[in-house]
Amino acid sequence: MRRLLTAVMLVVLAAWPVYGAERQEKPVLGRVAEDVSQMRRETVENVEEVRRSIDAQRKELKETLQRVKRDAAAAREHAGRLETELAGLRAREAELTAELGGRQEAMRKIRSAVRDNAALLLESGPIYDVPGMAEGWRGTLEGMTAPEHFPSLEEVRLLLHSMLLSVEAGGRMALVRQPVHIRDGSLVEAQVLHYGAFQAAYAAGDETGFLTRVRGADAPQAFAYRPDSAESGMIAQAVSGTGKGPVPLPADVTGGRVLADPPARHTMLTAVMDGGMFLWPIMLIGVVGLLLVAERCVTLGRVRANGRQAVEQVLHGDRNMTAQAGRTPAERVVRRMCTPGGTPDDAEQMERRLEQAVLEELPPLERFLQTIRVLAAISPLLGLLGTVSGIIQTFRIITAHGNGDPKLLSAGISEALLTTEAGLLVAIPLLLCHHFLTRRVNTVMLDMEAAGTSLIAAGSSGRQQ
Template identity: 30%
Template sequence: MKLKALVTALCVASMPFAVNAESVVKQAQQEQSQQTQHNIQREAGFNHTQQTVKAQYDALVAERNKLKTATEVLSTTFSTNEQHLSTLEQQLRLESGSLGELFGVVRQTAKEVQAEQQHAVTAIDNSQDNAVVNDIVAAKALPSMVQLQGLWQAMTDQIVASGQIAKVTVPYINGDGEQSDVEALRLGSIGLVGDNGYLRWDGSQHVAMAYLQQPEHAPTLADYQQLVSKGNEMLVVDPSRGVMLEQLAQSPTLMDRLQAGGAVGKVILLLLAIGAGIAIFRGVKLAMIRQQIKAQLKQPSKPGNNPLGHILAVYNKEQSRSVEALELRLLEAIVDEQQGLEKGLSMLKLFAALAPMLGLLGTVTGMIETFQVITQFGNGDPKVMAGGISMALVTTVLGLVAAMPLLLAHNILSSQAENIRMILEKQGISLVAEQAEKNDQHGQPASVMTTEQAA
């Protein structure tokens, strides 16, 4: 009984668990069915995608095959065309012969004519053939007969224009930058002449300007018109088409060279001017003294206002003294006159020695400036260093130029003063000898000293 009751109790207790297990199984089966349907849908999507990709792949392969076929066809066509083109080029070279070289000559000639038409003064009133010439220059093929005739006509016009003297009106820019139309005379293809001389033609801007410096006796428009009106067509021109006139502005004048010497050069010129003034004044003075002495030698009895007259006056005044005293007095007078004769000569000698030293000073100063410029800007441009080098060279030249005439003047004037002094000494010695002879005649013995011994 107890066992049967126990079994019964266990069966009653296990009934809820059996119900739960059955529900779980049903739920699992339901979820498995849903998963199966989902997998079937995914497989269907994958199959559709695979079919789409395969279709696209097949289409691309077909397109590739098509392009490959077209490429092979084009490559074959290109090779065929290249061979055909090579054959045609060879045939063209054979048929053209020397026309290729002729084309090169024609283009070169056209370029020269084009440059002439654009930059020469003939472009002022002869530019109607520019289009034909420009077409020939830009052409890549052989020129046509019309173009060749146009080139021939352009060359003919240039030749004719180069021999003409024509009056033209050109735009002119003055020194203030103002532009105006002025009349000028075109001398062929060589140059232009305006009211103030030659004009520089700028072919790139088609304007005329004045040269920085005109040549000496530069012709003007009025001068040429006067020559032409007289029937004289022999005109003086610049055959270099302005190159020589432009170089003329680069040639410094004497004043430019003197200004390049700077302050040292001005000091040297001042010394030269002062020395020249002293030399001229003393030269004139010594020449007058020589003339006065010559006149005095003709009249020794009448002492005048000149060095020899002063010596004679001392002799007339000191005749009562002894020979020794007279000689000393005459020597004193000669020394006084010598100082007057040599007055200013020491200054000339000083200037002659000082001028080269100043020139050397200017040279050193100029080289210092040159080195400073090199330090700042380098030595790539010679024009930057030209100022200091010019000063260095010009001051050296000025120093030498000033020293040579001053030294020469000093030597000449010293020789003249020495000659006058010798005349005075000779006359003084003769006077002392005359006085000694007089004393001997009167029985008064006396010893006579020469001027050199007294000195």
Template identity: 25%
Template sequence: MRYLTLLIALFTVSFSPLTPAAGTLTSEAKTAQQQEKQHNASREAKFKQEQQALLAKKKQLAERKAQLDASITSLSDQFSTNEKTLAEQQKQLHLQTGSLGELFGVVRQSAKELQVELSHSVANTEQIQQRADIDTIVAAKTLPSIQELTTLWQAFNAQISSSGTYATITVPFVTGAGEVTTIDAVRLGNFALLAKQGPINWDGQLASDFPRLPDNVSRYEDANNIVTGQTAVIIDPSRGDIYHQLAENPTLTQRFEHGGVVGKIIAGLFLIGLVIALYRAVVLLRIEQQIGKQLKTPETPTNNPLGRVLSVYNHDKKMNVEALELRLLESIMDEQQHLERGLSMLKLIAALAPMLGLLGTVTGMIETFQVITQFGNAEPRVMAGGISMALVTTVLGLITAMPLLLAHNLLSSKADAIRNILERQSVGLVAEQAEVHSTEQRASYAA
């Protein structure tokens, strides 16, 4: 379009009457055309340079790719060769070692067992070098040498030898206040340390008191008599495991404390019921003795249930038979009320105790489930409080209910027996009075 415009302009100028102006325009057009050619040539030269640079870079990348391909091929071949060589070497190693691999496993297993034994042995303070040698054997990754096997054998011999000896040693001791001090103790073999207060617990580094010990335990001063056999004692050969289990078995007081508030309420009801039962038992036994004495002397009524019934009879025996019978029945009912006093409360406590035990069981299970919700059920000791409360309250409720129920039954039977005596005596008195009235009536009819 630019060339066409220039041609039209030249054609127009050539026929224009202004000949000098046409010449100027022709000169400008030629100048512009020359500049355009130079610009195009510069651009073409720049394009050719960039093309040559790209071709050179392409050639370099192709050469680099060829080198990498050759390196990959070489490495792959070398890897395959190494795998074959490694397999052959492993096969040759397995054939050459033979049973040495099994020996290495046995040695390491034995060394680990001895390492655990030494870590808990009460004689480990005297076997520091053996412990270091055993740690080296356990940490080894190669076949054991003759020297290491000899060291292991010597460590076993030292452990066996120390198990049959006793010695006085000084051990670090942790007091109840958390202070670390040193005390003298007697080592009995590899399983017991005796101090002045008795057996002490040894965790491999520090000694401490056991939470709980049985009665008549051995002490520091009893060591010589134990070794010579002059004193027969019981010693824990399990390095304190039995003493720890003894401490984990709670006493009756601790079990009662696990019952919580509900357990204390049940215990209070048991004491109340026991007092009522004992008091009523004493009263009924005394009444039974008084009635027995009264039966021997019915002519002189005294202050007892049968005596009061006889007093009513002596006072109202002139009444007719029906009225006398009612009066005696009234007196017996009054005495029965006194005989059965407190038994209803005893029965109520016997029925209430298992229900309270069930309440404690439900409360303890709710607490257990709350602990499970908060902490999960991975640690049983966390749930022990709720479970203990659930079980202890049930036991307390049953322990309270059974003796109180038995006492209620016995006391009720005793009260019924006394009432039967009163009824039998009253019936006899009524029958006697009826015979008297019948005799008087027959005498009056005869007259």
């Protein structure tokens, strides 16, 4: 196309001077016509050449486009295969990750179980040598207790073999005489009873107790724990063989932990001391509430509900008795409802006298009932306050010393639990007693009202006759 445009422009530029000279000479026009014809032929040839070139390029472009389309289709197909393969690889990766996590968890459990059992066997190790134990088993088990150590199969077999031998030895008992270190540290000959592989009792003169194996010591050593009189008697009978029949013996199933650090003997006084300062007012409330309940039980227990008999006495002529002569509230109410001459008055006046008499009789009956109720409500609140105080104390200890030692936390927890328990132990009986005492007062009140109503009805019917 560029060649065609160039040829047209050359023709126009060549013809312009000729036509501008007003067509002066015909020969010039002939030459121009020949030139134009020549240029037309050249232009046609150029156009044909350009058209052929365009057709060739178009064909080439079509072939290139088809080839690109085929390549794109092949690329898309390959990408689909790669995506499918990638999804499969990801699924396999997830399966392998889950399997790896399971195996790692199993390995952690195995390592933890082996480490814990090895430590348990070392800490509560037999107080005397068990026959059949492998040489150097203690050193091997100590290596197995390392945090990052993963046991080999041989080490696991050694641990299992040692535990089986210890369990087997735990079912045997042996009575021997051997040197032991008693509580004062001296080495003496004592009668020792081995029951099981992990515990032994001894008797050396008047001293009895339990033995433990101290690493590096030449003989077993006595625990600092002092048996009470009952335990000492059982140990002496079992060691000397003087007991008739089987003799029960105390056993420390924790492998010596309780004997090495025995818990303090708890009594009522120690429980009160562990309860903190809020336990004292709760106990005071309990004592005061108990005294008030006892007084109310005695007082209300003497009150009889005999309103019907009192009304019958008044109606059958016994009307000259004064109001103070009544022994029960119903009798006093009935006497107050009558006139000083002993005759019932009109119904309206008798109703007013009934209300006044019942109101006068209520205060002695309801005395201390509200106090008992208030004490029953305050007691659990004080227990809750003690619980909050104990929890605050526990968190202060955790902040200062951490939570590694449970004994440091026991004081606050004991205060929290003991005050809550004491508050409930005081509140529940007081509430029950308040309920029964209130029912008793209501019964007496109903008896007084029933007696007064009966007397009013009897007076009304007598006046109508």
